Amino acid sequence: SPLALDNFKLSEPVKSLLRAKGIEALFDIQAQCLPPLLEGQDLVGRARTGCGKTLAFVLPIVERLAGGQGAGGKRAFGRAPSVVVLAPTRELAKQVAADFEYYAKAFSLTTVCLYGGTQYGPQEGMLRRGVDVVIGTPGRVKDHLERGTLKLNQLRFRVLDECDEMLNMGFVEDVEKILNAGVDAATVQTLLFSATLPHWVKDITKRFLKPGFTTVDLVGSQKMKASTSVRHLLLPCHWSQRSQIVPDLVKCYGVCGRTIIFTETKNDANELSGTLAESFGARALHGDIPQGQREVTLAGFRSGKFSVLVATDVAARGLDISGVELVIQLEPPKDPETYIHRSGRTGRAGQTGICLTLVDRRKEGLIPYIQTKAGLKFERVGAPQPSDMAQLAGERALEAVQAVDVSVLPFFRAAAQKLLESVGSPEDAVALALAKITGHVEMRPRSLLTAHEDFTTLRFVSPWPVEKPGQVFGFLRKHMHEEETVEEAKRMTLTADGLGAVFDVPTSLAKEFLAKCGKNEGTRATAHLQVATSLPELKEREQQYGGGGAGFGSPGNGFQRAGGYGGRGAGYGGRGGSSGGGRGGFGGRGGSSGGRGFGGARKFGGRK
Structure with missing residues (x-):
């Protein structure tokens, strides 16, 4: 060489x-x-x-x-x-x-x-x-x-x-x-x-x-300034779901190496490191921590005493730690240079890495700017589903079970025999035991578009061009017959191929949508709905419609009478609001939580 x-x-x-x-x-x-x-x-x-x-x-x-x-x-x-x-x-x-x-x-x-x-x-x-x-x-x-x-x-x-x-x-x-x-x-x-x-x-x-x-x-006039050895992932996630989804992201993407999570504030760093402390031994690193403690924290992270570091930008510049497999940003930074240096904490010295950025609808406008200035193209991904996490947890639980000393078996054989008799299948008995051990006793789907639990993302697939969301809503009205049910379709987003769209519905209604609008086996190609198992490439935000970039219909009101996802640039709950909304929606402008929750009949707050 x-x-x-x-x-x-x-x-x-x-x-x-x-x-x-x-x-x-x-x-x-x-x-x-x-x-x-x-x-x-x-x-x-x-x-x-x-x-x-x-x-x-x-x-x-x-x-x-x-x-x-x-x-x-x-x-x-x-x-x-x-x-x-x-x-x-x-x-x-x-x-x-x-x-x-x-x-x-x-x-x-x-x-x-x-x-x-x-x-x-x-x-x-x-x-x-x-x-x-x-x-x-x-x-x-x-x-x-x-x-x-x-x-x-x-x-x-x-x-x-x-x-x-x-x-x-x-x-x-x-x-x-x-x-x-x-x-x-x-x-x-x-x-x-x-x-x-x-x-x-x-x-x-x-x-x-x-x-x-x-x-x-080695940069010159090239647009690509971010590291070429890093996968740049973008995950749509409402701000209220971040603390729930981050542990699963670490488990999915940071399996073998170290993870650095960047927060915008010191308080966020403290709170998130506390949330992750039990599972990952996470520690915080920011300017309010005494210098001596910061040095101890970095030394522990380098030596592998713990695998997750939650930091503000005090650690973004120049921090060179080998084996950082994953960088998570709780939200996109305001300037591309910060993104470049945060993402550069992984994929160093010829290694590969992943930088995963969570983005709330309020911050979607920063994405095209970062892509242009940093010369990168984000790969959009959806939130890890409970089924994915259950399979991953099962594999790890299996390794743990296989490491148990066989000398303890006599103490559990009687209970194992009772379980086998009640279930019938040895495989089912073991599966039930693993499910209980890992805590995956209930499957609550997550939206691929927002990471909210108890919402399922459906994909509309069409053999002809889909140019406007209204075409999809027209299809739904034709097959669903009930306007109120159609209005449960939220966050309608067209796909980049021009042949479909994705949207969220309450998981309790997903089967109804699929039963009435799903593909009939044996028929020729026709428009239909299916469960989105991953996010397809989507049209840029400026090509969507309504609500100041948030929903469909009048500003802040989502599609027709339903609350949609809220007002201008606010995601769930409108400008400054949080979850909730009209019939199945998520709140008026500035609404705060209250009422009956997701899908309830009352709004969470109203206009200020």
């Missing part, structure tokens, strides 16, 4: 350390950065998240330090650092520091990581003794400069990692002060890595990099 380690100017100690981690070849970003950096050139690097960017600058800097003034016998007490690396978050700074420590140990190079939330004393002690590499967040590095405990007058390298994020986090003044505090740019090698190139980043490049710097761009 042209990317094999032996094809690059790497020392034997460094190659041995790489191979000890199972690395036999470099990634593209590393292979393209290594030669110019070893030659002393300044560099601007752009690459997708999770592509091995950190080693792209760690390896050449360590090699140059080992072969120059920063290595050998020049380990003078109190020496000023030869390298300063700035990172936007303490998590990223610590990860970069860990890589430097690992590869620098072969040459007795020392490192220190400077970040806030910890005492100054230990950091000042290390700086007084002398270090070769300083990695830190801009705020804490600037503090040490102002306190006089950090000198940058002997710099040979300076690195800005995730420069665009430092701009987003308000570190402009701190970064510029640090850059101006060093030696003349002509005598220092400057490396800048940034996923995007906003105006400030371009300005920094012009002011602090030497003319003729090298550019390594």
Whole structure:
């Protein structure tokens, strides 16, 4: 392979350390950065998240330090650092520091990581003794400069990692002060890595990099900026169902690896981690958690003590943890860059992963924007059905049962014999026992369109084009005969192939719909209803009708007299409302819960 380690100017100690981690070849970003950096050139690097960017600058800097003034016998007490690396978050700074420590140990190079939330004393002690590499967040590095405990007058390298994020986090003044505090740019090698190139980043490049710097761009003008090794799934889910569905999503999609769940608020992180604590040992990670506890939490997640981490965006940037199989976002973020970096916590370093985003109808408008800006195409999926979860639970229960010590069998044979006699079939007896063990004693279907329980998603299939929802409602009226029953059809959405639609009905009415509108065996192809076992590709939201994008008919009222799914952009319950509604509907504008629940005769609240 042209990317094999032996094809690059790497020392034997460094190659041995790489191979000890199972690395036999470099990634593209590393292979393209290594030669110019070893030659002393300044560099601007752009690459997708999770592509091995950190080693792209760690390896050449360590090699140059080992072969120059920063290595050998020049380990003078109190020496000023030869390298300063700035990172936007303490998590990223610590990860970069860990890589430097690992590869620098072969040459007795020392490192220190400077970040806030910890005492100054230990950091000042290390700086007084002398270090070769300083990695830190801009705020804490600037503090040490102002306190006089950090000198940058002997710099040979300076690195800005995730420069665009430092701009987003308000570190402009701190970064510029640090850059101006060093030696003349002509005598220092400057490396800048940034996923995007906003105006400030371009300005920094012009002011602090030497003319003729090298550019390594693995993004370019390509639209696809999100990781290509990640499946981007989109699951329609009403906000009220999120806590019920997330545990099943972890069981379905995160079976063998680690899972990171992103929430928008600290309170959401606390509540959801509490919900998942018993089943998965989940822990929360956000800015209100003391730094010491955050480090313990991340260490436990890395070591496998627990498999689910519930985090705010404090962990989105730069968090590099191997084995993250699944990322779940409770709702789509407002900007594509946040989506790109959240999804980039999985599918790293050549591995594959899944990023699953829950979307309430209120946030559907963000999806086309994210797809366009991040250059990805979401794959829509439905909520895991109880039948799927029962089968999965049965398989895991079987493994657990097979692990039971046979010495306990005599104590249960009498009860087993009674069960067998009452049921008749050995298979049925075991199945009943497994159902009870796993807690799947009742099957409550979920809507594929909203994840609400006790709703079934039906699919209308037609041999002729379906251009408007009214065609489907006309078909239903013709066969169902009862207008009130037809009005139970909610969230009508046309399919992308133009030959059908999907919609929800109360599970109690699903058999009636199928009996009157299902396909008759032996007849020629004709329009009919069937149970949707998965979500087909759907038309974009702007091609749907009524209710400000919510239902059918007048704004906020769904289809005709029924409550539909509520008002403009609100999903179930209208603008700011929650579940409930008119006859079988889900609430008027701003309605709050009350009445008889889903399908009841009264509305939950009314207009404000």
